Amino acid sequence: MVPVSPSKSTGEILEVDGHEVRVSNPDKVVFPQPGLTKLDVVRYYLAVSEGALRGAGGRPMVLKRFVKGIGEEAFFQKRVPENHPDFVDTATLHYARGTSAEEAVIRDAAGLAWVVNLGCLDLNPHPVRAEDLDHPDELRVDLDPMPGVDWSQIVDVAMVAREVLDDVGLVGWPKTSGSRGLHILVRIVPQWDFKQVRLAAETLAREIENRAPGLATARWWKEERGESVFVDFNQNAKDRTVASAYSIRPLPDARVSTPMDWGEVAVRRPEGFTVATVLERFAEIGDPHAGIDDAVGTLDGLLRLAEELGPAEKPPRGSGTADGRRQSTMPLIEVARTKTKPEALAALDEWRSRHPSVVPLLHPADVLVDGMRGSSSLWYRVRVNLQHVPEAERPPQEHLLADYDPWAGKTWPGDGPQPGR
Incomplete structure (x- = not known):
């Protein structure tokens, strides 16, 4: 990376692998706590580009852009900007709901710097290569802890996951999610479609739950998981993306989703991996996932196990609503x-202040604050599971303390503006 010019007043031009990349607003502070500017973030990604491209290079990606900083919600941009440089490739993805988008595909450090300049802090690639969009070459194991679960329990579940993968002839490569959880990446031969890969991931999750009951769960409905680690097999569904290796997450300490070797999983913690520490670590030891592309396996073992386990449990008959939607069995x-x-947390505090006698009866996992993916951004839903509150003491469903409509004003193909709910 060579600075070419200090900028014309709006940015700084960097020369990266023979390409010029402009960094706009280079002095803009992105992470106030450690004092990292936008240029610092670009330079971080260039320093770890070998590892970051191993995770995200050659794959179409959703651009998750924090244009207003980490204090505001990101917006998700599937379509690559029309004025993208010629060193950024594209691939047209066809989504499950019938739409399509031409997404960005980066292949080198210059492309990496370009997407970071757009405001992308974490990288969100699909589990397919641009050359074959229908057959994933990566199975993703997402260990997502429920509230009240500490790191030691995540470690236990990760070791069970490693054992199951080994039993079916697969190699897992662990990394922190950059938040509270852990990801395990598995390279696979790209010969199965998304439906088969998701079935394999669900089978893996069910077997982990079988071997670690109470510690791990494969239950998709959040209110049924309790204080356990959810093995999120749905991250392997078509259209899903996760933050890839070396992604900076939008947390105040500039935490990084960091590859580890298995010997580190029990002794390291997510908060120990930040931009500053990962820069030092990468310079010292390189990328622990350097061999991941040489450890390609097949799904034969997991698909055989799927047949042995039989179909996954479905909601009981009569548990759905009149419109066919699944209805929870929990008192939500x-x-x-x-x-x-x-705003979600403020509404939750307001609800707690209205029902002080109920609050001591709630377990950590009974409070559900879920980020819901909208068309281009997140919105939040707050729910409370009253399963641990005696029935006679349960507050009734009241008018929502806030009722944001993420679809208000959205224009749908062939229609005018929608009135919302």
């Missing part, structure tokens, strides 16, 4: 729908 009430997470 909805508190609020909000545009931002701070």
Whole structure:
């Protein structure tokens, strides 16, 4: 990376692998706590580009752009900007709901710098290569802890996952998610479609739950998981993406989704991996996932196990609503729908203040604050599971404390503006 010019007043031009990349607003502070500027973030990604491209290079990606900083919600941009440089490739993805988008495909450090300049802090590639969009070459194991679960329990579940993978002839490569959880990446031969890969991932999750009951769960409905680690097999569904290796997450400490070797999993913690520490670590030891592309396996073992386990449990008959939607068996009430997470937490605090006698009876996993993916951004839904509250003491469903409509004003193909709910 060579600075070419200090900029014309709006940015700084860098020469990266023979390409010029402009960094706009290079002095803009992105992470106030460690004092990282936008240029610092670009330079971080260039320093770890070998590892970052191993995870995201050659794959179509959704651009998750934090144009207003980490204090505001990101917006998701599937379509690559029309004025993208010629060193950024594209691939047209066809989504499950019938739409399509031409997405960005980066292959070198210059492309990496370009997407970071757009405001992308974490990288969100699909589990397919641009050359074959129908057959994933990566199975993703997402260990997502419920509230109240500490790192030691995640470690236990990760070791069970490693054992199951080994039993079916696959090699897992662990990395922190960059938040509270852990990802295990598995390279596979690209010969199975998304439906088969998701079935394999669900089978893996069910077998982990079988071997670690109480510690791990494969239950998709959040209110049924308790204080356990959810093995999120749905991250392998078509159209899903996860933050790839070396992604910076939008947390105040500039935490990084960091590859580890298995010997580190039990002794390292996610908060120890930040931009500053990962820069030092990468310079010292390189990428622990350097061999991942040489450890390609097949799904034969997991698909055989799927046949042995039989179909996954379905909701019991009569548990759905009149419109066919699944109805929870848990005593859930909805508190609020909000545009931002701070608004969601404020609504939750307001609900707690109205029901002080109930609060001590709630377990950590009974409070559900879910980020819901909208058309281009997240919105938040707040619910409370009253399963641990005696029935006679349960507050009723009340008017929502906030009722944000993420679809209000959206224009749909062939229609005018929608009135919302």
